[in-house]
Amino acid sequence: MATRKTATKSNGKNGTTSRKSTTAAASGRSRAGNSGSRSKSNGGDMENSKFHQLFMDELKDIYWAEKHLVKALPKMQKAATTTELVNAFADHLAATKQHVSRVEEIFEMMGMRPVAKKCEAMEGLVSEAQELIEEEEESAVLDAGLIIAAQKVEHYEIAAYGSLRTLATRMGHTDAANLLEQTLDEEKETDVLLTQIAETSVNEEALAE
Template sequence: MAVKTLEDLFLHALSDMASGEKQLTKALPKLAKAATNPALKNAFTAHLGETQGQIERIDQVVDLLELKLKRIKCVAMEGLVEEGAEVIEEIDAGPVRDAGLINAAQKVEHYEIASRGTLCALGRQLGYTEAVKLLKQTLDEEKSTDEKLSMIAQGGANEEADDAPAARKGKKAA
């Protein structure tokens, strides 16, 4: 796709976002299944519902602006999803894996926050006021999900991982 104008860039970013969200709908159930911390499982499950709503919002933006999404693959999300899969494959179930899943999920959220913020800025520049309102809802949800993940980590998940026997192995006595 040749990007020559801000409109082209907006469409490219929106198409990329749509691809990323669809990839995420396939990854989130796997993350939820792999998590052992109940709050983390619930966060992944809740975010799946939000993500499905975010895809619907993209469709609303497309209809509102009379756009046709480009068939592209979000390679950044593909890599982030792969990192989550590696955590599942390489770390035994338990608190250490949960800490790794939080890390992988927050990388996704930070990517989404940056992408959505840029898309909102482009939309404002182009005068897409109603579309920006929809996109801002998604941006706010991503920020909220990131905060929830931080709270889960700080609320004991990382502490549980630190107390795990394998984690203690490498620590020196104080």
């Protein structure tokens, strides 16, 4: 009899342990489920936050700016007289078309169709370049002015893409940030190239006219 009581008592303890383990596991699953819900909710809040909306507004702005620049660059290329500058505008036109595609890709990453929001700054900068073309005769002076106009555009784009990259990085949109940084680097390279063209030939020729 003593042996049977001991066995029964032991079995009771094992049963209690088993029930506690089951309860703890269920509690763990419940906590994990709640944590997952909170994480998803926070992600949703981020997507609807004013910070995210700022990012999307700036993305729409640069999308319009790039598409507008695609139309303007051929005119600037046609007006330029220096071979190096003509080639620089041609190369940047090809790059700008790629920049448009990258912005469209980022819209897709955000789950949105590409939407353009009129960029008053880019419209003004392009208008300045157009006025210069209409008022100045073909010359090195015109080329010097076109470089200035183009660099104003580049500096705006550098500021825009740098800011967009920072916002994307802060929100954890790594792939979008990488695309934005790639375009940012190309805008900087174009700015440096324009400076080189101005300093090595155009400015001297314009000064001599």
